[in-house]
Amino acid sequence: MSDLRDLYQEVILDHNKRPRNFRVIDPHSHKADGFNPLCGDRVTVFLDVQDNIITDVAFQGNGCAISSASASLMTEALKGKPVAEVEKLFQNFHDVVTGESEPSASLGKLAVLAGVRDYPSRVKCATLAWHAVRAALENRTETVATE
């Protein structure tokens, strides 16, 4: 198990250092800002949705390693997915990072964040970008706060 933890740690550090899809999408179909006052993490997510498929998704912002890595991993997970699957994937991810369920294969690489369950104050760091994406897809324009 400790080897697996080391591997997870490595993936998180890599995504923090070299975030994937860290850019602005212009023009975009959806956008939202998220803020986690507990930690100070800020994220802006951009989506391009065509025929109910997420054809592109990216983010900007700054925050702790967990929030940046989670946003980066999320963009990889959501690209090419139907909008209808976002909520299901989010609930799955949320249950894993809060320790309510064990990671399943459908979670893919997002499972590397499962260790967050041991640090309850970091759950909001890990879910911030997801809250922003959900707000963007619902066309909510106010900044989403995790509190």
Ligand code: ZN
């Ligand atoms: Zn944070």
